[in-house]
Amino acid sequence: MILGNNRPAVIENIAAAAESSDFYAKVELDDPTPSPEECRAFTQRFLAQRHSFSQSLRTAPARLFANWGSDILNRSTEYVINGDLSALEQGCFLTSNHFCPLENTILRAFVRKHGKKKLNVISQMCNFFMKGPLGYLLRNADTIPLLEEPRYLAGEFLTVLTERFAKEEPVLIYPEQEMWFNYRKPRPPKRGAYYFAAKLNVPVMCCFVQIIDLPGMDTKDFHKVRYVLHVLDTLYPDPEKSARQNSFDMSQKDMELKRAAYEACYGKKLTYDFDPSDIAGWKA
Numbered sequence: 496m497i498l499g500n501n502r503p504a505v506i507e508n509i510a511a512a513a514e515s516s517d518f519y520a521k522v523e524l525d526d527p528t529p530s531p532e533e534c535r536a537f538t539q540r541f542l543a544q545r546h547s548f549s550q551s552l553r554t555a556p557a558r559l560f561a562n563w564g565s566d567i568l569n570r571s572t573e574y575v576i577n578g579d580l581s582a583l584e585q586g587c588f589l590t591s592n593h594f595c596p597l598e599n600t601i602l603r604a605f606v607r608k609h610g611k612k613k614l615n616v617i618s619q620m621c622n623f624f625m626k627g628p629l630g631y632l633l634r635n636a637d638t639i640p641l642l643e644e645p646r647y648l649a650g651e652f653l654t655v656l657t658e659r660f661a662k663e664e665p666v667l668i669y670p671e672q673e674m675w676f677n678y679r680k681p682r683p684p685k686r687g688a689y690y691f692a693a694k695l696n697v698p699v700m701c702c703f704v705q706i707i708d709l710p711g712m713d714t715k716d717f718h719k720v721r722y723v724l725h726v727l728d729t730l731y732p733d734p735e736k737s738a739r740q741n742s743f744d745m746s747q748k749d750m751e752l753k754r755a756a757y758e759a760c761y762g763k764k765l766t767y768d769f770d771p772s773d774i775a776g777w778k779a
């Protein structure tokens with residue numbers, strides 16, 4: 496399913512960012528641009544209402560719809576398990592490559608297949624201001640806002656994560672930060688996810704989504720695709736190291752795992768020289 500307008504311009508942005516190694520560049524053209532004040536106000540409402548009955552009334556149908564949609568969208572998705580899944584039982588972070596507004600459905604379907612009723616998703620602030628059904632889901636389907644302010648990240652954000660992990664729930668976070676539409680290659684991760692993992696002493700389950708082109712067309716410019724979720728390994732913080740040092744070590748190891756997965760899946764070395772085949776499904 497192709498979401499978003501002006502895909503050729505977005506692909507041009509991806510090519511330019513990849514060639515210049517600007518791996519966290521925003522490439523989408525139409526994302527909402529809320530002000531800092533709007534972001535703070537939304538986050539404060541989220542914090543104040545997260546345990547309220549009114550929020551549960553919004554979350555229940557959103558979760559039901561997200562779970563139903565995940566099952567429908569991932570009927571042909573394959574799951575390749577290369578590591579131990581015991582971390583799911585205690586609550587953990589999941590990391591994955593970020594290439595589509597709906598790719599979290601792959602992880603939702605995965606955790607539900609393995610006994611978890613819900614997947615929490617950490618999301619950037621712009622997503623909470625999207626309109627329509629997608630915006631409703633992004634605001635209510637077990638999402639956690641990532642307000643990039645030090646006081647929030649060191650305080651309330653960690654409190655929310657602690658609540659989720661105390662219930663042994665999985666939490667999906669995208670260390671690549673920005674979504675690059677249908678981009679096959681893993682990008683170097685930012686360290687924040689692994690810092691939070693070390694700070695809270697929870698494991699990180701590393702995943703990589705392989706995207707396979709299909710013969711049929713989704714639009715005149717894009718083939719349909721299907722997905723293979725590779726669950727690679729689980730990383731644990733070293734209690735003898737600081738959270739900062741763990742963030743370096745774990746992010747490097749996660750990248751090594753994703754690099755190896757990419758090279759095994761696609762049969763070529765990972766470089767960031769842009770090629771049209773980097774964009775899954777694209778009839779360039």
